[in-house]
Amino acid sequence: MTAATATAKLTTVETKLLVREPGSLFTFLIPLFILVVFGSSIGPGDTTLLPMTIAIAIGLVALYLMPTALATYREKGILRRLSTTPVRPVSLLTVQLVLQFALAVLSCGLLLAVAGAALGARMPANPLSFALVFTLGTASMFAIGLLIAALAPSGRAANGIGVLLYFPMAFLAGLIQPASQMPAIVVRIGEFTPLGAFRQSLADVWTGGAPDPLLLGVMAAYAILVSLAAARFFRWE
Amino acid sequence: MPVIDVTDLCKSYSGRTVLDHVSFSVEPGEIFGILGPNGAGKTTTVEIIEGLRRADSGTVRVLGLDPIADAAALREVVGVQLQHTQLPDNLKVWEALDLYASFYEHPRDWRELLDEWGLADRRDTRFAKLSGGQKQRLIIALALVGNPQVAFLDELTTGLDPQARRATWELVKQVRDAGVTVVLVSHFMDEVEELCDRVAVFSDGRIAAIDSPAGLIAAVDAxxxxxxxxxxxxxxxxxxxxxxxxxxxxxxxxxxxxxxxxxxxxxxxxxxxxxxxxxxxxxxxxxxxxxxxxxxxxxxxxxxx
The missing domain is CATH 3.30.70.100 (Alpha-Beta Plaits)
Known part of the structure; x- marks a missing residue:
């Protein structure tokens, strides 16, 4: 069979595994739960809640789901086993990244659909700006996830590091309490973290403004530099 | 022509010599044993032959191929069971076989392997739910699904109960009888004695002797x-x-x-x-x-x- 058949089969199998993984369901349910619980108290013009829940969804996929999956594959010797077959282990990593990104898009799509249809929340005025911010924010967070996967000795360790990183990042990003209720200096520091820059850029898009180039630069820098570090430190076994 | 030809293999890790001028050859259709205690260099040798590691010096040919330069061609014709390999917990038996079959140009029909390796009634079972023996049989079946000419089996019965070990041995003999050359890495004397046509005895990164198990025993005047x-x-x-x-x-x-x-x-x-x-x-x-x-x-x- 050809490499295309193998990649197709790999994608099918990895999709099944992702669906069977209980963690996947949680990355849908937790942001949705927050949206629905707080959604009852927002006004029609609210520009805070949706950006927060989208940032939470991306944070969960990037810091919990993806690093745990990748580190587990290495821990179980699956990447090494693949390297003895005609398929290269990097194919598996690529398929995983694409699927995790698809999961992130689906999760956000669900949030937008529920918020738009059931809660009457406001949608971003400029879809292109939203797509740009979403892509950069997801890329920067996935880079952090890849670095965790590269450094963690086991799937369990990756999960632990993900948890440890998530809470301070979520706090600085204004996801635990809204940024408007936080000290200005903390908000300012938060804007230099990938999740904070992401949340703030989303909020800018929602209020109808253009995203701040500085924040886009922060996300792009994390995406590139941290990915390079992850590639540098990644071990196949 | 030998299936595997290893000449003067040397390897050291940070100054410690792991392989010291190792040479041997494996003939078509035999079960060739690599025996020795942990740390004797068995797995390193096999991993160099498989192309997973590079030797410091020496040459290796597998079916005439260089494991590094001809890596892509080599991976099509060898099957590997690595020590300690697992599969994702939620992967079903048939999915694993179907997936690995798709990696190769000329795979075997995985449904036959399912029958041969006694996994037909576990077809839809997830990896995590299999017994130790069933897991091991699946891992070996995956090494054979590409229809290899050479199969490398590394510590294939570690952790199995005596009955499962015996059953696995019978299956490995069938693999040889079907024409596949088998390289068996083991630290179990009984396993090597039962299965191998010839054995290379490794000790401290060198080969102490190569012979049939009976020949090795007879040569000893203990x-x-x-x-x-x-x-x-x-x-x-x-x-x-x-x-x-x-x-x-x-x-x-x-x-x-x-x-x-x-x-x-x-x-x-x-x-x-x-x-x-x-x-x-x-x-x-x-x-x-x-x-x-x-x-x-x-x-x-x-x-x-």
Whole structure:
């Protein structure tokens, strides 16, 4: 069979595994739960809640789901086993990244659909700006996830590091309490973290403004530099 | 032409020599054993042959291919079972076989492997729910699904119960009988003795000997023992008769039992003399020499697991 058949089969199998993984369901349910619980108290013009829940969804996929999956594959010797077959282990990593990104898009799509249809929340005025911010924010967070996967000795360790990183990042990003209720200096520091820059850029898009180039630069820098570090430190076994 | 040809392989990790001029060749259709204690260089050797590691010096050819330069061609024709490999917990048996079959140009029909390896009734079971023996059989089946000409099996029965080990051995013989050359890495003497046509005995990064298991055992002139219980009044006579026989090095008594140690085929001489002189004995036992003895004699140390 050809490499295309193998990649197709790999994608099918990895999709099944992702669906069977209980963690996947949680990355849908937790942001949705927050949206629905707080959604009852927002006004029609609210520009805070949706950006927060989208940032939470991306944070969960990037810091919990993806690093745990990748580190587990290495821990179980699956990447090494693949390297003895005609398929290269990097194919598996690529398929995983694409699927995790698809999961992130689906999760956000669900949030937008529920918020738009059931809660009457406001949608971003400029879809292109939203797509740009979403892509950069997801890329920067996935880079952090890849670095965790590269450094963690086991799937369990990756999960632990993900948890440890998530809470301070979520706090600085204004996801635990809204940024408007936080000290200005903390908000300012938060804007230099990938999740904070992401949340703030989303909020800018929602209020109808253009995203701040500085924040886009922060996300792009994390995406590139941290990915390079992850590639540098990644071990196949 | 040998299937695998290894010449002067050397490898060291941060100054520590792991392989020291290792050379051997594997003939078509044999089960070739690589035997030795942990740390003797067995797995390193096999991983260099598989192309997972690079040697510091020396050459390797597998079916005429260089494991590094011709890596892509080599991966099509070898099947590998690695030590400690697992699969994702939620992957079903048929999905694993179907997936790995899709990696190869000319795979086997995985449904046949399902039957051959006794996994047909576990077809839809997830990996995490399989027993240890079933997991191991699936991992071996995955090494064969690409229809390889050479299969590498590394510590294939570690962690299996005796019954599952025996069953696995029978299956490995069938793999050989189907024409696949098998390289078996093991630290189990009984496994190597049962399965291998030829064995390379590794010790401290060198090959101490290469021969059939029977040849290795026969070549060893180790001291071994026989014991018997003579009739109570005949013990002294018996000891006098056998003390000076050729090959006998010591005769001792332990209660009613007489223990004779010696080299070579002294046991035949002892039983012949006793019979000729009408000395009645019971509970006659001759300790047979094993591959363990051969290993100790070859490497000068006991087999440390």
């Amino acid at each position: 001291e071994h023992a026989m014991r018997f219980t003579p009739a109570p009044d005949a013990a002294a006579t018996a000891i006098d008769l056998i003390r000076d026989l050729p090959g006998v090095s010591a005769v001792t008594r332990s209660g009613a039992q007489v223990i004779v140690t010696g080299r070579g085929d002294f046991a035949t001489a002892v039983t012949a003399v006793l019979a000729r002189n009408h000395v009645l004995v019971s509970d006659l036992r001759i300790d047979t020499r094993t591959l363990d003895d051969a290993f100790v004699a070859l490497t000068g140390r006991s087999f440390d697991r």
